[in-house]
Amino acid sequence: xxxxxxxxxxxxxxDRSISAVELxxxxxxxxxxxxxxxxxxxxxxxxxxLSDAEESDKRYASGNAKVLDGMPIAMKDLFATRGIxxxxxxxxxxxxxPQYESTISQNFIDAGTVLLGKSNLDEFAMGTFSKTxxxxxxxxxxHLEKRLTAGGSSGGSTSxxxxxxxxxxxxxxxxxxxxxxxxxxxLVGVKPxxxxxxxxxxxxxxxxxxxxxxxxxxxDDAAILLSVMxxxxxxxxxxxxxxxxxxxxxxxxxxGNDKKLRVGIIKEFASVKISxxxxxxxxxxxxxxxxxxxxxxxxxxxNILDALSAYYIIAxxxxxxxxxxxxxMRYGLRVEGTDLEDTYKKTRSAGFGEEVKRRILIGTAVxxxxxxxxxxxxxxxxxxxxxxxxxxxxxxxxLIVCPSSAGPALPLDSDLTPxxxxxxxxxxxxxxxxxxxxxxxxxxxxxxxxxxxxxVVAPRFKDMEMLQLAKHIETxxxxxxxxxxxxxx
Ligand code: GLN
Numbered sequence: 294x295x296x297x298x299x300x301x302x303x304x305x306x307x308d309r310s311i312s313a314v315e316l317x318x319x320x321x322x323x324x325x326x327x328x329x330x331x332x333x334x335x336x337x338x339x340x341x342x343l344s345d346a347e348e349s350d351k352r353y354a355s356g357n358a359k360v361l362d363g364m365p366i367a368m369k370d371l372f373a374t375r376g377i378x379x380x381x382x383x384x385x386x387x388x389x390x391p392q393y394e395s396t397i398s399q400n401f402i403d404a405g406t407v408l409l410g411k412s413n414l415d416e417f418a419m420g421t422f423s424k425t426x427x428x429x430x431x432x433x434x435x436h437l438e439k440r441l442t443a444g445g446s447s448g449g450s451t452s453x454x455x456x457x458x459x460x461x462x463x464x465x466x467x468x469x470x471x472x473x474x475x476x477x478x479x480l481v482g483v484k485p486x487x488x489x490x491x492x493x494x495x496x497x498x499x500x501x502x503x504x505x506x507x508x509x510x511x512x513d514d515a516a517i518l519l520s521v522m523x524x525x526x527x528x529x530x531x532x533x534x535x536x537x538x539x540x541x542x543x544x545x546x547x548x549g550n551d552k553k554l555r556v557g558i559i560k561e562f563a564s565v566k567i568s569x570x571x572x573x574x575x576x577x578x579x580x581x582x583x584x585x586x587x588x589x590x591x592x593x594x595x596n597i598l599d600a601l602s603a604y605y606i607i608a609x610x611x612x613x614x615x616x617x618x619x620x621x622m623r624y625g626l627r628v629e630g631t632d633l634e635d636t637y638k639k640t641r642s643a644g645f646g647e648e649v650k651r652r653i654l655i656g657t658a659v660x661x662x663x664x665x666x667x668x669x670x671x672x673x674x675x676x677x678x679x680x681x682x683x684x685x686x687x688x689x690x691x692l693i694v695c696p697s698s699a700g701p702a703l704p705l706d707s708d709l710t711p712x713x714x715x716x717x718x719x720x721x722x723x724x725x726x727x728x729x730x731x732x733x734x735x736x737x738x739x740x741x742x743x744x745x746x747x748x749v750v751a752p753r754f755k756d757m758e759m760l761q762l763a764k765h766i767e768t769x770x771x772x773x774x775x776x777x778x779x780x781x782x
Contacts (some may be wrong), residue, residue, distance in 0.1 A: 294319040295457035296775070299364055299514040300542070302460060306353055313349035313363030315459075317342050317407050320365040323458050324409065333443070333452035335370045336378050337410035345407040351597035354404060362405030362523055367459035369450050370411035371418055371493040372398045372505075377408075381496040383416045384428035385619045385626045385644030395494025396526045397463060397505050404521040409459050412706045413449025416646045418498045419612065420472055421717045422705060423448030425648040430705050433478055435743055435776045441702040446472025450508045451478040455776060460588065461518050462508040467498050468604050469721025471506045471731035476746025479735050479774035481515040481763070482508050484721075486753045487728035488533035490519075491526035499529070499611035502604075502725040512734060512764040516540045519756065537764050538756055548585040554762070556582055557592035557690030565598070565719060568700035570739035574770075575696050575747055578736045581769035582694070582762075592693065594688040596678045600723035602646040603679070605715055606659050606672035607726070612649075612655025617767035619644060651711065680727040684752075692762050693750040697718050697733040701743035720748065730756045734763040735772045 294316055305311045321339050328334055342365060373379045373391035380386045394402070401408070416425040423445035424430040428566040433443040435454035443452035447464030451474040454462050464471035466484035475482025485508040490505040497503060507518030516538075523538035548554055558579065567575075583589050621627035621640030626730065628643050630636035645653070659668040686693065697720055703709075724731040730753070733746040747766065751759035 295323060297460070298511050299361070299461055300511070302364065303361070306613035307358065309353065313346040313353065313407065314343065316363060317365050320459065326457060327458060331432050331434065331452050331456055331458065332429050333413055333449040333456070333458055334367065334410040335380055335382060335413050335428050335449065335543070338377060338408050341377070342409050342539070343405050345659040349405055355598065359403070359405035361401070361409060361517065364460050365407040365409050366401060367409055367412040367450050367453045367462040368401070369414055369463045369465060371414060371445055371465055371496045372463060373496070374398050374408070374411065377411065379411065379496070379629055380427070381417050381669055382414045382428055383644065383646070383649070384427045385429065385640070387626065391627050393494060393772055394492035396528060397495065397522055400524070402519050411460070412462055413454055415446035415448070416467055416649050417496065417612070417616065418446040418467060419648050419652055420445045421473060421714050424705060425646055426729050427646060430764050432705065433702050435478065435702065440705050442477070442705050444477050446470040447474050447508060449481055451475055454477070454480055454508055454510060457493055459592060463516055464506055464508045464751045465495060466504045466506055466725065466727050467502045468608060469718045471508060472721050472731060472746070472748060473717065475508055477702040477744060478731045479744030479772065480508055480510060481512050481732065481734050481767070483504065483515050483732045483756070483760070485520055485523065485756050486539070486728060488531055489536045489538060490522045490754065491524070491532050493526055493528040497615040497743055499608040500615065501611060502608060504725065512767050515542060515732070516544055516760050517542070517749070520688065539579055539700065542762050544764045546765065547580065547758060548587055548765050554587050554692070555590050555690040556587045556762070557590050557686055557693040559597060559695050560591050560593045560695060561595070561597045562695050566699065567696055568739070571696050571698070571700055571745055574737040574745055578747060578766055578769060579694065582765065585765060587767070590690050592689050594679060594682040594723065596675055596682065596685060597723050599675050600679055600689070601673040601715060601719055603675040603726060604718065604722040605655070606668050607676060609652040609656035610660050610669055611656070613653045613660065616649070616653055621663060648711070648738070676726045679723050683727045683729055687752045692755070692759060695750065697746035697748050701739050701745055711735065724750055729753055732761055732763045734766050735770055735774055736766060737770050737772055744772070
């Protein structure tokens, strides 16, 4: 049963050949069997899942089923869930139980989903391998014996979906945290237009970049999830009044129509060193698009290689300000000190991990009066130039394609320096700086059998067209994203 996609499972629930309780039990059994080893959940909620599923079956019986009724999903543990511990994978929030529900998780409740649990991630979503989690890193189900990363920061969600421990999941993408983990685990991950999905109730990392989005096995499934996540939210001041993603269950072909689709390739990325597999697969898929009727055009985003430097100034700056609220006074961990300041110090020293502290230090430094102009303002200028360059490029092309990463998943015990980790975000951060949507879709397997992904990038609010093209790529790569054979089911 865990082989069913969301689309297939919904059809089976509708014709009542399976029940939501059966489907949920199948997933709970998988979690029971592999959950510990994969470490993809920080908290599991089996009782909640079963009661959600029972309610769902009642709605199917009475003909009142909702859009995602009965779908067992994982919620990244960055989204506040009422009455259910929400940790952001940090010690400082280890025992934090919110009294409110984030807009995204509420949307899933309203759509009839079944909550399996809260998925693992990098602490406060800062990282690329989910290794900064206070709860230990999740593992990729691919080549399990090699203990590869499932990526980060949404690595618990990708580990869970790739291994059949959830039918779909949520993620957040500040600099690539949905697209990178999806690319290396063979999944579809959408970073929607900034402002399309509400950030309300989602633990803040870098507010001008944070973007909630779906993680699924197929483009269709990602589109259904996105339709539930998207929408204007008056509680989030950056939520767009036009936020809407309407999906009728079918992604229409965007190639082979009367109007020729112009697909851009970013010139500057050609100089970036990527693995032979990534290069070959990307070229193959571009050739496929061409043979399906796309016109391939070269475009230029002159400052795109500076996006990383700008991101690693802007994101920590915003993070240092957002994380000031964890002071032991109102919620979360508190370590008593001799006086107020000492309590702050002890609480934050014990509560935050190394990477989070590094980001707070960088952020505080670049915002200090001596550095503000040279670092923060300069980064803000680069950000503006990149956004403008994308706007200009979209006059020459309708959509853009590029690799999602330089290569496949690395072992969790890879010994990389902080800067080497940061460099892994090269292909993803520019879209966050520009606020434009991007999806990572599987484009094939490496020689050694590990998944790789490529991105489709679109102008703001062209999320639908972006997914339509992603679906063509998915079809062309005819990729089976199930590593479960390795796990003996
Ligand atoms: N790897 C990036 C970082 O560490 C992106 C994280 C994210 O998108 N949440 O900041």
